[in-house]
Amino acid sequence: MSGHVHRDDLGSRLGMWLFLVTEMVLFGGLFIGYSYMRYRYPAEFHHGGMELNATLGVINTLVLLTSSLTVVLSIVAVQRAEKQRAMALLSTTLVLGLTFLVIKGFEWSAKFHHGLYPNSAHLATLPPGEQVFFGLYFTMTGLHGVHVIAGLSVLGVMLWWVATDRIRQDRYIHLENSGLYWHLVDVIWIFLLPLFYLAA
Amino acid sequence: MNETLHSHEAHIEHPGYGTFIGVWLLLLLLTGCLVGLSHVSQSYAVWGLLTLTPLKAGLVFYYFMHLKYEGPLFKIVILVTLGTLLIFFALLFSDVAFR
Numbered sequence: 001m002s003g004h005v006h007r008d009d010l011g012s013r014l015g016m017w018l019f020l021v022t023e024m025v026l027f028g029g030l031f032i033g034y035s036y037m038r039y040r041y042p043a044e045f046h047h048g049g050m051e052l053n054a055t056l057g058v059i060n061t062l063v064l065l066t067s068s069l070t071v072v073l074s075i076v077a078v079q080r081a082e083k084q085r086a087m088a089l090l091s092t093t094l095v096l097g098l099t100f101l102v103i104k105g106f107e108w109s110a111k112f113h114h115g116l117y118p119n120s121a122h123l124a125t126l127p128p129g130e131q132v133f134f135g136l137y138f139t140m141t142g143l144h145g146v147h148v149i150a151g152l153s154v155l156g157v158m159l160w161w162v163a164t165d166r167i168r169q170d171r172y173i174h175l176e177n178s179g180l181y182w183h184l185v186d187v188i189w190i191f192l193l194p195l196f197y198l199a200a
Numbered sequence: 201m202n203e204t205l206h207s208h209e210a211h212i213e214h215p216g217y218g219t220f221i222g223v224w225l226l227l228l229l230l231t232g233c234l235v236g237l238s239h240v241s242q243s244y245a246v247w248g249l250l251t252l253t254p255l256k257a258g259l260v261f262y263y264f265m266h267l268k269y270e271g272p273l274f275k276i277v278i279l280v281t282l283g284t285l286l287i288f289f290a291l292l293f294s295d296v297a298f299r
Contacts, residue, residue, distance in 0.1 A: 017274055021281045028285040032292055039296070046242070054235075061231055069224040072264045079214050176266070183264045187257045193231075194249040198238040 009173045016177040020184050023147075027188050030140050034195060037132045044129025048137070049199030051116070056107050057197030060100050061189060067096035068186040071155070071179040074162075081169040083162065090159040093182070097152040104145055137196055144188055151182045215269070223263040230256050 038045045070092045077086035115122030118138050123131055158178045161167040167175050230252050237248035262268050267275060 013270070014274065014277075017277055021277060024278075024281055025285065029288075032285070032289050035289070036292055036296065039293075054238075058231070058235055062228065065224060065227050065231070068260065068264050069220060072220045073217055076214065076217055076220070180265055183260050186264075187260050190256045190260070191253055194234060194238070194245070194253055198235065198245060198249070 012173050016180050034136050041129025044127055045133050045199055048130045048133030052197050054197045057193050060103050061193050063096050063100045064186045064189050067093045068183050071182050078172045086162050147185045151185050154178045223259055
């Protein structure tokens with residue numbers, strides 16, 4: 001390999017942001033759909049929100065906010081060549097992300113036990129507005145959950161790369177970009193909390 | 201091989217742990233306010249949703265996602281995106297209003 005290494009961290013981050021922008025439009029479309037449906041069915045959305053467990057929603061918010069903090073702190077640790085601390089912080093993020101998914105799993109299974117799941121017989125007996133509410137709830141929290149799984153997979157690789165010195169003080173753009181993705185997942189949840197769990 | 205890299209990043213002063221921990225505490229506080237407002241009344245909850253939620257998202261974008269430390273290009277890309285979504289939102293509700 002020749003001595004010259006082509007590297008463009010700014011371009012790399014810009015590319016990541018352009019991808020994140022498409023994610024913002026994806027979720028933005030769903031948020032616009034939500035706002036119209038809530039405008040059309042205010043009482044049904046209020047009633048639907050009462051069915052959701054606000055405590056679990058708030059706990060999951062605290063879990064995701066903290067996981068975002070540990071990612072951004074792991075970048076600081078890498079910048080300061082504090083490898084052990086960076087690995088500990090990234091591991092904390094992974095544990096918090098998994099905690100989020102476990103809580104989400106309990107929450108969804110409770111809904112399933114009450115006969116609330118997409119295309120269920122019980123859901124079909126509810127008024128149209130509530131069917132729309134739960135349709136949006138499962139679509140948006142489900143799509144968000146898929147993003148959490150994707151983010152955790154990527155951050156798992158980042159932890160491996162920090163451990164093997166592929167990410168280090170002079171080269172951490174992959175960790176930065178993975179962090180950007182994770183923070184966007186956090187931002188989407190920041191909006192989902194008041195739209196669904198605090199809607200009642 | 202790293203000697204040939206001419207990354208200007210090395211010369212930038214990176215923010216420390218304290219900045220981000222402070223932002224995190226603020227985010228927790230704002231979440232508490234949001235939950236508190238949702239218990240007061242429906243209109244307080246909506247106002248909380250419309251003001252505190254974008255503020256929280258803004259803090260994550262600005263600090264955690266390092267937008268504070270990026271050049272104008274990144275900010276323009278994001279503002280154009282948010283502007284586009286706002287136009288779609290306005291178009292939808294103008295359609296609803298004149299239905």
